[in-house]
Amino acid sequence: MPKPTGSSNPNIKEIIDMLRSKRVKLYSKLADYISGRPRNGVNLSKIDRVSKKNESVVVPLKVLGGGKITKPVMVYSIKFSHSAAKKIIAANGKCMSLKEMVEKGDKPRVVI
Numbered sequence: 001m002p003k004p005t006g007s008s009n010p011n012i013k014e015i016i017d018m019l020r021s022k023r024v025k026l027y028s029k030l031a032d033y034i035s036g037r038p039r040n041g042v043n044l045s046k047i048d049r050v051s052k053k054n055e056s057v058v059v060p061l062k063v064l065g066g067g068k069i070t071k072p073v074m075v076y077s078i079k080f081s082h083s084a085a086k087k088i089i090a091a092n093g094k095c096m097s098l099k100e101m102v103e104k105g106d107k108p109r110v111v112i
Contacts, residue, residue, distance in 0.1 A: 012034065012078065015031075015034065015078065015098050015099060016031045016034055016035050018098075018099060018102050019031035019034075019098070019102060022102060024107070026107050026110070027102065029110075030058065030060050030098070030110070033060045033112070034060050034078065039061055040061070041059075041061045041062035041063060041064040041079075041081075042059045042061050042062075042063055042064065042111055042112065043064045043065070043066030043067050044063070044064070044065060044066060044067045044068060044069045044084055044087055044088070045066055045067025045068065045069075046067070046111060047059065047063070047069060047073060047075060047111055048067065048068065048069045048070055048071065048073075050109070050111055051071070051073045051109070051111070052071075053071040053072060053073075054071075054072055054073070054074075055073055055074070055108070055109065056073075056074040056075075056076065056106055056108035056109070057073060057074070057075055057076070057108050057109045057110070057111045058075075058076040058077070058098070058101060058108045058109070058110050058111070059075060059076070059077040059078075059110075059111050059112070060077070060078065060098075060110070060112065061077070061078065061112070062077065062078060062079040062080070062081065063075060063077045063079070063080045063081065063084045063085075063088075063095075064081050064083075064084055065081045065082070065083030065084040065086075065087060068087060069087050069088055069091045069093065070091065071091060071093075072091055072092040072093045073088065073091070073093045074093060074094045074096060074108070075088055075093060075094070075095055075096065076096045076097065076098055076100065076101040076106070076108060077095070077096075077097070077098065078097075078098060080095050
């Protein structure tokens with residue numbers, strides 16, 4: 001059985017270490033999810049479906065621009081596609097990094 005090696009991206013390794021260092025259950029679970037095998041991203045249509053107006057959500061994957069977002073939402077993620085970021089901002093939402101989430105101590109709803 002092959003050994004899991006985790007991400008080779010130094011930025012993602014830094015985020016994983018930062019999440020684990022805070023010893024918050026949500027952050028530990030996010031770190032485990034991110035360090036697992038690569039997965040596809042999450043489309044805006046799913047974020048729009050599961051979130052409420054002015055809610056904070058975290059996506060431990062890349063946010064993709066598929067679909068539309070109809071309400072302002074603060075989205076924390078590792079990466080945003082260009083079209084996803086434009087649509088979130090156009091809906092008066094915010095695109096934030098996971099580092100910013102940890103620094104603020106925010107504990108948003110997880111969207112996977």
